[in-house]
Amino acid sequence: MIVATTRTALGSTFVLSVMVLSACSDRGTDAPDVSASVPSPDLAEVDSRHGVELTADAWDRIRQMAEVPALRPNPTNRVADDLGAARLGHRLFFEPRFSVDGTVSCATCHDPEQAFADGLAVAQGIELNARNTPTVLNAAHQRWLTWDGRSDSLWAQALEPMENDREMAGDRLSIVRTVRDDESLAEAYESLFGPLPELPDSLPERARPRRDGRTDALSEAWAALDPQTRDDIDQVFVNLGKSLGAYQRKLLSGDAPFDRFVTSVDSGRYRPVDEFDDAAVRGLELFAGDAGCWSCHAGPMLTTGEFHNIGVPPKAGGMPTDSGRYEAVQLLKDDPFNAAGRYSDDTTGPNARLVRGLIDSPENWGRFRTPSLREVARTAPYMHEGRFKTLEEVLRFYSTLEGAVQLDHHQEKVLEPLDLSESEISDLIAFLRSLNGSPSAPEFASPPF
Missing domain, CATH: 1.10.760.10 (Cytochrome c-like domain)
Structure with a gap:
């Protein structure tokens, strides 16, 4: 049974969850750094214009969501940036x-x-x-x-x-x-x-x-x-x-309305941003605050890169049959083309060491990677089986967890019903739509002929 808690308590519950998961995860270096902190701008203008109460802690999370870094080198591929x-x-x-x-x-x-x-x-x-x-x-x-x-x-x-x-x-x-x-x-x-x-x-x-x-x-x-x-x-x-x-590596997007909003606020001379209206700001406040979405969807790609079983009911009914991460760990270790394999251009580097050190566990059964939320409004349907046709369906599932199947042993620390109101669902959708950006290299974003 899923025990409901208040959303205010959810944030601290998630912090505990991240600590527990870090001890048994196989994540690499893609998890966002949520420890660094810089002074928050004066948020009074944003609050008064949009009817929100953004906290300094929430703004730290929001800023990190907009700070898209340069791509990390991939030494396993010597022509990665050719x-x-x-x-x-x-x-x-x-x-x-x-x-x-x-x-x-x-x-x-x-x-x-x-x-x-x-x-x-x-x-x-x-x-x-x-x-x-x-x-x-x-x-x-x-x-x-x-x-x-x-x-x-x-x-x-x-x-x-x-x-x-x-x-x-x-x-x-x-x-x-x-x-x-x-x-x-x-x-x-x-x-x-x-x-x-x-x-x-x-x-x-x-x-x-x-x-x-x-x-x-x-x-x-x-x-x-x-x-x-x-x-x-x-x-x-x-x-x-x-x-x-x-x-x-050329298929990157950026300059979403959300990114422009954060830049405007951080400039110290805030001006409202087109396509980031009151509803989007309220949705962002929920996302980075009480709703706790940031706990799994943090950092510039709005994902920690972790694997979770969130109990999405299978489309065919019954219990899940897709083992997810459980079988994938061994598939990766056996793959002759992995970072440690003979065809890698860097068989002793950190990527290779990470693969060699992966340890599978029955707890991985049914877990799937938390996807990035950038461009999410353009990539329906959602979840690994395409279970939900719209963002509204996704949020209603998170709001109630109706039909959720038995989750993993971290379930009580990771996911609780959000009990969202209709207006909160609409606000969160407005924020998620603001994550649609434009291609960073337009010449590669269409067929080559």
């Missing part, structure tokens, strides 16, 4: 020939017109998938990728959908051939990585390993290749992934 690699990755992202039937590309599910998501409850590639498509906007700021965190870099994550049976169902041998046989792609590739390998004419039409331990015709064909040929193909495959990773 413009030529980003341009090649841009082309690869929209390339359907990598799929088994030539109909599906990365952009099929990550559509620029839909904030690099797809607007569907669950992704539709070659087959229907089981999870909602997360946006790749601002994904470069995340330590773990996908809902369960089974990838630790953009480049490694980009490789999985190409061969996933439900997504693109391609194979790395065919993909390498496609690049080799396309004069323009081959030229772009070789300008970055050197000559493409010579592949024997005797190779099968298709071949790839499986990641799930099963065997099929394609994995048997892969196993029959000699080790040098497999390595040559893998290296090209990895380089394509690293180019895709470089491209996705």
